[in-house]
Amino acid sequence: MTRIVVLTGAGISAESGVPTFRGADGLWEGHLIEDVATPEAYERDPDTVLAFYDARRRALGTVVPNAAHRALARLEGAIGGDLLVVTQNVDDLHERAGSRNLVHMHGELRRALCLACGSRPAWHEDLIDRPACPECGERMLRPDVVWFGEMPYDLDRIENAVVAADVFVSIGTSGAVYPAAGYVALAAAFGARTVELNLEPSDAAVPFDDARAGRASELVPAWVEEILTTRRAGAERS
Numbered sequence: 001m002t003r004i005v006v007l008t009g010a011g012i013s014a015e016s017g018v019p020t021f022r023g024a025d026g027l028w029e030g031h032l033i034e035d036v037a038t039p040e041a042y043e044r045d046p047d048t049v050l051a052f053y054d055a056r057r058r059a060l061g062t063v064v065p066n067a068a069h070r071a072l073a074r075l076e077g078a079i080g081g082d083l084l085v086v087t088q089n090v091d092d093l094h095e096r097a098g099s100r101n102l103v104h105m106h107g108e109l110r111r112a113l114c115l116a117c118g119s120r121p122a123w124h125e126d127l128i129d130r131p132a133c134p135e136c137g138e139r140m141l142r143p144d145v146v147w148f149g150e151m152p153y154d155l156d157r158i159e160n161a162v163v164a165a166d167v168f169v170s171i172g173t174s175g176a177v178y179p180a181a182g183y184v185a186l187a188a189a190f191g192a193r194t195v196e197l198n199l200e201p202s203d204a205a206v207p208f209d210d211a212r213a214g215r216a217s218e219l220v221p222a223w224v225e226e227i228l229t230t231r232r233a234g235a236e237r238s
Contacts, residue, residue: 002079002227002231003161007087008089008171010172011171012069012089016064016069016093018093036052036053037145042147046142047128049143050126053145054127065096066216067217068172068216072094072220074224074228079231081101084102088105090109105146105153106153107144112144113144114135119134155179164190165187168192169196170197171196184206194209197220198211198213
C-alpha cells in the first residue's frame with residue numbers, strides 16, 4: 001500500500017471563490033492581519049473580529065467545491081485510510097466534496113470555540129450577538145479558527161502521518177508559514193516522494209521531487225488519475 005499525505009492551502013479553494021489569505025496589498029479582505037487574526041485583536045476589539053468571521057462564515061454558502069476538491073475525495077474513495085488530507089483552510093469544501101479522512105489544522109469556520117468550557121460545537125450562525133454555548137450555557141463563543149500566535153490542531157497526528165508517508169503532496173500553499181512549511185522537509189527526510197501542485201512554485205526550503213505549476217482544478221485531477229492508473233496497473237500485474 002502507498003500511504004499519501006496531502007497538504008492543501010488557500011490556492012485549492014481560490015478557484016471556488018474563497019478569497020486567498022492576503023492580497024498583494026498585504027490586506028486580508030480589506031483588514032490588516034493583526035486586526036482580525038490574533039488573540040490580541042480579539043481582546044482589543046471583539047466586535048470587529050466576530051463580524052469579520054461571521055461574514056466569512058455566511059460567504060461559505062455562496063461557494064461550492066471545485067474539481068480539485070472532488071478529485072481528492074475520489075482518491076480517498078479508492079484508497080481509503082491510506083490517504084490523509086491536511087488542510088490549512090478553514091472552509092468546508094473538502095467535506096462537501098466527500099473527503100472524510102481530514103484534519104483542519106487551522107480550525108473551521110463552521111465551528112465555534114467556547115472560552116469557558118473548551119467545547120468546539122458545530123456552528124452555522126453569527127457569533128457577534130454572543131449566543132450561549134450549547135454545552136455550558138456561557139456566552140463566551142469565538143470562531144474556532146487558529147490565529148497567529150496560537151497552536152494549530154492535531155500536530156502529533158499530522159507529524160506521525162508525514163513521517164510514515166510514501167508520498168507527500170502540497171497543493172495550493174505558499175510554503176511560508178510554519179509548522180506546515182516544514183512538512184516537505186520532514187517527509188523527504190523519511191524517504192517520501194514529494195510533489196508540489198501550485199499556481200506557481202513555492203518558497204519551500206527543500207526542493208520537491210516533482211513540481212507542477214498551474215490551476216489546482218486541472219493539476220489535481222490529473223495527478224489523482226496518475227495515482228489510480230498506477231494502482232490499477234499494479235493490481236493487474238499481481
